[in-house]
Amino acid sequence: MPLVIRSSRFQGFTPEGEIVLGWARRIATDLRSMRLELATASGGLAGLLRISVIPTALAVVAGLTSPFRARHPNVRFSVESANSGEILRQLxxxxxxxxxTYLDNEPIGKFRFTPLYREHYRLVTSALSAFGERDAVSWAEVAQTPLCLLTPDMQNRRIIDRLLSRSGAHLPPAVESNSIMVLLSHVRTGNWSCVLPEKLVEIFGLGPGFRSIPINDPEEAHIVGLLASDRSPMPPLAQAMFTLVMEGGLVL
Incomplete structure (x- = not known):
């Protein structure tokens, strides 16, 4: 029974190969979970907790890893940035x-999840810009502003595009990047503005000469949450993180 499609090089898996690959992944995951559970029984939770995070939520991850480490000091962390689709595939x-990742904007499929916080949006701009002295702006006003935005493969960008389109005709972004740092570095020149989540702006800070202005009319918010594969029992490290979050009291 052939498992792979090949000519002079590997081209992919046959339907039978995909079945075998799926079982192999489940077996590998179960083996890793068994080893972690055995280690936990003998000396407490230990191992590497692998986390993927949408770029706009990276700044709040320390609010998860720090209390987790305090509770489980033998656990290490690997934190990577990925878009929402990639996170679902990795899980x-x-x-x-x-x-x-986001819980309430695009379908997430059959995963376990629990909310973390609500994402609100701010216009980040120079204090000398047309909106520099405003207490709030509308999405229609933002739509006519030269913007730096994340790339279209990011769900945050698709959310912002929808809000801008709903407000009427809008300018295409002047700068696109999958890096928050690239967006902020362009904003700091004073030539562009960008739309970022409120929590991200609070954690990074802007420095003198820049404003973070609430966007309303309409005010929009989306839920960011924690996801894991829908396995029973849940692997020990994932279960411990869910337990921590669901107990409440985290500062994110």
Whole structure:
């Protein structure tokens, strides 16, 4: 029974190969979970907790890892940035233990999840810009502003595009990047503005000469949450993170 499609090089898996690959991933995940559970029984939770996070939520991850480490000092962390679609794929393929992404904007499929916080949006701009002295702006006003935005493969960008389109005709972004740092570095020149989540702006800070202005009319918010594969029992590291979050009291 052929498992792979090949000519002079590997081209992919046959339907039978995909079945075998799925079982192999489940077996590897179960083996890793068994080893972690045995280690936990003898000396407390230990190992590497693999986390993938949407770029706009990276700044709040320390609010998860710090209290987790205080409770489980033998656990290490791997934190990577990924878009929402990539996070779902990584969870499905057991490449990560948990993900942090949007829960209420696009379908997430059959995963376990719990909310973390609500994402609100701010216009980040120079204090000398046309909106520099404003207490709030509308999405219609933002739509006519030269913007730096994340790339279209990011769900945050698709949310912002929808809000801008709903407000009427809008300018295409002057700068696109999958890096928050690139967006902020362009804003700091004073030539552009960008739309960022409120929590991200609070954690990074802007320095003198720049404003973070609430966007309303309408005011929009989306839920960011913690996801894991829908396995029973849940792997020990993922279960411990869910337990921590669901107990409440985290500062994110």
């Amino acid at each position: 499905q393929n057991a490449e990560i233990d948990v993900g942090v």
